[in-house]
Amino acid sequence: MLQNLVHYFLHFIAIAGIAYLYDKNNWKKYWLILLATMLVDTDHLLAEPIFQIHRCSINFHPLHSYLAIGIYVLGALFIQHKILKLICIGLCFHMFADGIDCLWNNFG
Template sequence: MDLPDIIQFFLHYGGHFLAPFAIGRIFWREHWWKAGLIMVAANAIDIDHLLADPIFDPGRCSIGFHPLHTGWAALAYAAMLAIPSWKWRALGLGCLWHLAVDSGDCLIQITGL
């Protein structure tokens, strides 16, 4: 593993499993820990990878390829932000954040950074 791969690894997994707690702290101070857990649970949208063949392809961009990683899915996640419950908003934001992190991976793959 060279340095760019190590950086991408930490950005990807830090984005999926650490950043949600920081985001939860920003938006839901009194529930930040629970909000962080809900946002981490939003990573469950990766279940759609099981529909692909092969299931895991390190060179494949998941955005636009997997059903829960499409623009239509993003609209549904954004709609969750309108639900007057911090838990649903945390889930919607967690799903959108997941798409943002995966988009960053795609950008790194495309540009070869």
Template sequence: MLGTSVHLLLHGLVPGVVARVLFQDRWKMAWLVMVVTMVVDVDHLLANPIFDPDRCGIGFHPLHSGPAIVAYAVAVIVPVLRLPSVGLLIHMALDGFECLRVS
């Protein structure tokens, strides 16, 4: 329970830190865009159970797959997609660290 709570908290805090450091002039909007990328977790609705605190989502959920992560990384080079892409990559990195915790 505590691990899950910390994980969810990091999904809000880490984008905030990245926004303050990399997007100083527009950090609030950058943070908001990156936090909104949490909608990527909609793919959890395809799983049964929807939430399993001991499941590694990377490679399990379609929007958390290797090809999806590569697409997020490539999208960083497109200026209009940069913020959501960074948010998605942060999300995947945090979920990857969570996989280390549950393995």
């Protein structure tokens, strides 16, 4: 129960803080953009079965692969376009939240 609470807090509430830190005047717009990065989870539809409790998403689903994560990190660090940079930051944070779940499943 606590794991789910933490997971969804990170995916929905914590990103509001990221959006606020990114731009205090437009944080609601940027929060919606960060919410849209949740679409990265559409790659879960490629898995068989689609949902499996305690499965670690990191390096299992294509958009959660180490290669994809590397691209997100590079984008967050080097892209200058404000929206694209935010999308990469959101994807990095999403992978962080999913990584917390992986740790929780393996050690919690």
